[in-house]
Each structure stands twice: as C-alpha cells, then as structure tokens.
Amino acid sequence: MKKLFLVLLLADAAMLAYAPVLIVNAPYEATMGLVQKIFYFHVPSWMAMFTSAFVCGVASFFVLFTTRKTADRVGAAAAELVVVFGLIGLITGPLWARKAWGVWWQWDAKLTSALILWLIFVAYLLLRRYGGAGSEKLAAAVGLFGTANVPFVYWSVNVWRTMHPTTAVVPSLQPGMRGPFWFCALAFLGLYVVMLTLRVRLENRRAELETLYLAVED
Amino acid sequence: MTFLQTVWLVTRKDILIEARSREIFFTTLFFAVSCVLVFAFGFVREGKPVEDAAAGILWIAIAFSGTLALGRAFERERQSETLRALLIAPISRPALYVGKLVGVLMLLAVVELIVVPLVAVMFQAALFEHALLMLGLLVTGTIGFCAVGTLFAAMLVRARSRDVLLPVLLYPITIPVIIAGVRGTAALLQADVDLPMARAWLSMLVFFDVMFITLALWTFEPVMTE
Amino acid sequence: MTRTYRKVVWSAGATLGVMALLLALGVAQPVFAAQPPASTAAQEGFVPVKDVPAQEQLPAAPLVMAAYAVAWVAVFGYIWSVWSRLGRVERDLAEVSRRVDKGARR
Numbered sequence: 001m002k003k004l005f006l007v008l009l010l011a012d013a014a015m016l017a018y019a020p021v022l023i024v025n026a027p028y029e030a031t032m033g034l035v036q037k038i039f040y041f042h043v044p045s046w047m048a049m050f051t052s053a054f055v056c057g058v059a060s061f062f063v064l065f066t067t068r069k070t071a072d073r074v075g076a077a078a079a080e081l082v083v084v085f086g087l088i089g090l091i092t093g094p095l096w097a098r099k100a101w102g103v104w105w106q107w108d109a110k111l112t113s114a115l116i117l118w119l120i121f122v123a124y125l126l127l128r129r130y131g132g133a134g135s136e137k138l139a140a141a142v143g144l145f146g147t148a149n150v151p152f153v154y155w156s157v158n159v160w161r162t163m164h165p166t167t168a169v170v171p172s173l174q175p176g177m178r179g180p181f182w183f184c185a186l187a188f189l190g191l192y193v194v195m196l197t198l199r200v201r202l203e204n205r206r207a208e209l210e211t212l213y214l215a216v217e218d
Numbered sequence: 219m220t221f222l223q224t225v226w227l228v229t230r231k232d233i234l235i236e237a238r239s240r241e242i243f244f245t246t247l248f249f250a251v252s253c254v255l256v257f258a259f260g261f262v263r264e265g266k267p268v269e270d271a272a273a274g275i276l277w278i279a280i281a282f283s284g285t286l287a288l289g290r291a292f293e294r295e296r297q298s299e300t301l302r303a304l305l306i307a308p309i310s311r312p313a314l315y316v317g318k319l320v321g322v323l324m325l326l327a328v329v330e331l332i333v334v335p336l337v338a339v340m341f342q343a344a345l346f347e348h349a350l351l352m353l354g355l356l357v358t359g360t361i362g363f364c365a366v367g368t369l370f371a372a373m374l375v376r377a378r379s380r381d382v383l384l385p386v387l388l389y390p391i392t393i394p395v396i397i398a399g400v401r402g403t404a405a406l407l408q409a410d411v412d413l414p415m416a417r418a419w420l421s422m423l424v425f426f427d428v429m430f431i432t433l434a435l436w437t438f439e440p441v442m443t444e
Numbered sequence: 445m446t447r448t449y450r451k452v453v454w455s456a457g458a459t460l461g462v463m464a465l466l467l468a469l470g471v472a473q474p475v476f477a478a479q480p481p482a483s484t485a486a487q488e489g490f491v492p493v494k495d496v497p498a499q500e501q502l503p504a505a506p507l508v509m510a511a512y513a514v515a516w517v518a519v520f521g522y523i524w525s526v527w528s529r530l531g532r533v534e535r536d537l538a539e540v541s542r543r544v545d546k547g548a549r550r
C-alpha cells in the first residue's frame with residue numbers, strides 16, 4: 001500500500017513537472033489566443049473537484065447508514081479537497097474570463113453552479129469546525145444533501161442563463177490540444193488521489209492519537 | 219399509533235403552543251414585512267419597482283422569514299428540553315420529522331397569506347392573475363425550503379453556533395428552490411406571460427420536494443441518534 | 445523551544461506566501477494599468493475605430509501566468525499544510541506512546 005502510494009506520488013510529480021512543456025507546445029486557440037491555455041489547469045481542477053464532491057457524497061452516505069469509521073475520515077478529507085480544487089477553478093476562471101469576456105465574473109450557468117457547490121462544501125467544513133461535538137454526522141447529512149443537489153443546481157442555473165463554452169468542447173478538442181488536456185486531467189486526478197490519501201492518513205493518525213490519549217487518561 | 223396520528227399529535231402540540239403565545243408568528247411576520255420594506259429601497263426607482271423586483275423580493279422575504287421561523291421553532295424545543303423527550307418517546311422518527319415540518323409549513327402559510335397580497339399591492343404585481351400556478355409555486359417552493367430546513371434546524375439543535383450555521387447550510391442547498399420560485403413568479407409577472415416556463419419551474423420544484431423529503435426521511439433517524 | 449521554532453517557521457511561511465501572492469498580483473499589475481484612463485482628448489467627441497489599437501488590448505500572458513501561479517500555490521500550500529499537520533500529529537503520537545510505555549513499565 002505504502003509502496004503504491006510512493007509510486008503514484010513520484011509518477012504524478014513527474015507528470016505535473018512535464019505538463020508545462022506540453023501546455024507551452026500546444027497550439028493556440030483561434031479567437032481567444034494565449035489566454036485559452038488556462039484551460040489545461042482550469043478544467044482538470046473542476047474535474048478533480050466534482051470527483052471529490054462525489055467521493056464526499058458517497059462517504060457521507062456510509063457515515064449515516066453504516067458504522068464505518070473510515071467513511072467519516074474520507075468524507076472530511078474529500079470535502080476539504082473540494083474546497084481546494086474549487087478555489088483553483090474559481091480563481092483561474094475569472095482570470096480567463098477577464099480576457100475572453102471582458103469581465104471578471106459572469107452570472108453564467110457553470111460559474112454560478114460551481115460557486116454554489118463550492119459554498120455547500122465550505123458550509124460542510126464550517127459545520128465540522130464550529131459545530132462542536134458530534135457534528136461529523138450532521139456534516140455527513142450536509143455532504144449527502146449537497147451531492148444530491150448537484151443535478152438540481154445544474155438544471156436550474158442552466159435554464160437561468162448560459163454563455164460558458166459548453167462541455168462539448170472537451171470531446172471535440174483538436175489533436176494538438178487533446179493530448180495535453182487529457183494529460184493534465186490525468187495528472188490532476190492523480191494529484192487528487194495523492195492529496196486525498198495524504199489527508200485521510202492525517203485523519204487516521206489523529207484518531208490513533210485520540211485513542212492513545214484516552215488510554216493514557218485511564 | 220399510526221404514522222398519521224403521530225404526525226398530527228406532534229403538529230397539534232406545536233400549533234397549541236403557538237396559538238397561546240403567537241411569538242413565532244408575529245416575529246416572523248414582521249420580519250418578512252421589514253424584509254419587503256428594506257428591499258423596496260434597493261429595487262424601487264423613481265416610484266416604480268425595477269423589472270422582476272416583486273418576484274425577487276417576495277421569495278427573499280419567504281426564505282429569510284422561513285429561516286427565522288425554523289430557528290425559533292427548534293430553539294423553543296431546545297430550551298425546554300422537549301426535543302429530547304420527543305426523541306425518547308416510542309414514536310417513529312420520520313413521523314416526528316413530518317410533524318415538525320407540517321407545523322412550520324402551516325406557520326409559513328399564514329405568513330405568506332399576508333405577505334403575498336402585500337407584495338402584490340405594494341409593487342403593482344399581478345400575483346393573482348394566474349392564481350393556480352402562483353399557488354403551486356408558493357406551495358412547492360415553501361415545502362422544498364422547509365423540507366431541507368426542518369432537517370437542518372433539527373440536527374443543529376445539538377450543535378454549537380447553530381444560529382449562524384442554519385442559514386450558512388440552508389441557503390446554498392436551497393438555491394434551486396429560490397431560483398425556481400423567483401424565475402417562475404417572474405415568468406407569470408412579466409408583460410407577456412410565459413406559462414410553459416412557469417410550469418417547467420413548477421415541475422422542477424415538485425422533483426426537488428420529492429427528492430429531498432425522501433432523503434430527509436432517510437437521514438432524520440441517523441442524524442438525530444447520538 | 446520547539447513552540448517558538450514552530451512559530452518562526454509559521455511566520456516565515458506566511459511571509460513567503462504573502463510575498464508570492466504580491467508577486468503574482470504584481471505580475472497581473474499591467475491588467476489594471478491596461479484599462480484606458482478617461483482621456484482628455486475624447487471630451488470634445490469620440491472617434492470610432494473598428495479595432496482596439498494593439499497596445500490597448502489586454503495582455504493575456506500575465507493572466508495565464510497568474511492562473512498557473514495560483515494553481516501551484518494552492519496545491520503546494522495545501523500539501524504543505526497537510527504535511528505539517530501530519531508531522532505535528534506524529535510528534536504528539538510518539539510523545540504519548542513513550543509516556544504509555546513508561547507507565548506500563550512502572
């Protein structure tokens with residue numbers, strides 16, 4: 001297990017180190033030009049965020065309906081990573097929008113729904129942090145509701161307004177852009193797994209410490 | 219005792235307490251009215267409300283006063299330790315949830331009975347033109363908001379800083395309800411009424427209600443068990 | 445001793461983070477500068493032009509660089525924070541288990 005993690009860590013570090021080379025060599029987009037290169041980190045970070053939201057939802061389900069201790073740790077770690085990757089997406093997006101649309105922020109479907117989802121997981125972390133004892137279970141309810149909410153948020157905001165490039169740009173990418181994009185997407189998913197493993201490990205060690213403290217007090 | 223009997227007992231308890239003090243009703247109602255007033259200063263220009271202002275103000279007033287009512291309804295249970303008594307009682311947890319939900323819904327229905335005509339009069343909004351659709355939006359929207367709100371308010375009873383956490387948790391999750399309510403109402407109020415749009419929002423609200431009431435019934439038991 | 449050391453490391457880290465952020469903002473500075481100020485020449489009347497002159501267009505490079513800087517800073521910042529939290533827990537764990545051993549022997 002530990003060996004596997006090390007291999008993944010090294011492979012992903014190598015991939016992330018090589019990614020800039022691929023991105024620089026990728027062709028420019030016709031209308032947006034250089035600024036479109038933000039895409040190669042922007043979209044993968046959203047992919048990592050949505051994966052993490054899904055992981056948190058599944059973990060929350062297990063927290064509520066089973067007694068597995070690890071589920072809660074995975075859920076907490078995944079929620080934190082939703083916020084981290086979401087933050088990357090929320091900051092790189094406006095930097096791109098400033099050039100492509102002329103404004104920092106647009107009340108567009110994808111931006112708005114991503115912001116809402118991000119806020120839900122910030123609320124999850126706030127509840128865990130300030131909710132006091134026993135708030136893990138309450139946070140799990142928020143995680144489950146938040147994940148179940150994704151289709152509703154997406155549909156409602158989509159009908160409300162749309163101007164972002166559609167998700168259809170990803171499968172229709174030209175060969176020169178497709179390679180670097182999927183390379184980055186893979187690197188980000190690898191990065192996500194590495195970070196999640198690390199964060200869960202922290203949570204596990206904390207639980208060990210907790211039980212040891214209890215043992216000392218006895 | 220059947221499920222419905224339990225629901226009715228829990229609801230009746232809340233109605234009786236409220237009928238005696240009327241505390242939550244009056245505070246919620248006047249909070250809603252002040253919301254309408256405060257937002258009027260933002261969205262009325264030269265004596266005329268800006269486009270879609272009435273729809274937005276109505277739903278913001280409902281959401282804000284709903285949060286207040288939810289918080290108070292469970293704060294009362296906490297102060298007199300009655301929620302613990304209810305949880306110890308040999309009744310099914312889902313019935314308890316539905317009972318509390320119905321209580322809050324009835325309270326908000328009465329508040330809306332006053333606030334909706336008020337908004338219609340103050341903003342020259344033709345809220346009663348398509349009364350049935352409007353009623354559908356109000357009912358499903360309020361149910362959706364309170365279905366999530368009742369679960370969160372109930373579980374936050376034993377959390378610290380619950381007053382702040384309730385809106386922080388509730389608003390992001392109920393944003394689909396707010397969007398659907400505001401856009402559906404706006405579709406009914408605009409110059410050329412868009413009935414298919416209003417119906418589409420109504421059906422989304424129905425889906426939302428079904429989904430989240432089911433989820434809340436499932437999660438209420440594990441969340442309320444310490 | 446270790447606490448003051450940790451404090452020093454923390455403040456050094458925070459200073460570095462702020463400096464990196466300022467640097468990223470500094471790189472992005474031309475973005476704000478590129479906003480054409482209300483020119484006095486245009487007060488008499490506007491002259492329509494089909495395309496914005498090249499030097500007035502928003503440069504993309506700082507935006508791209510800022511975006512990648514943010515991504516890297518966020519990822520490394522987070523990993524560093526998890527790493528340091530993990531280190532602290534491991535230290536406490538070693539400390540407590542040593543105490544437990546001592547207690548058992550006694």
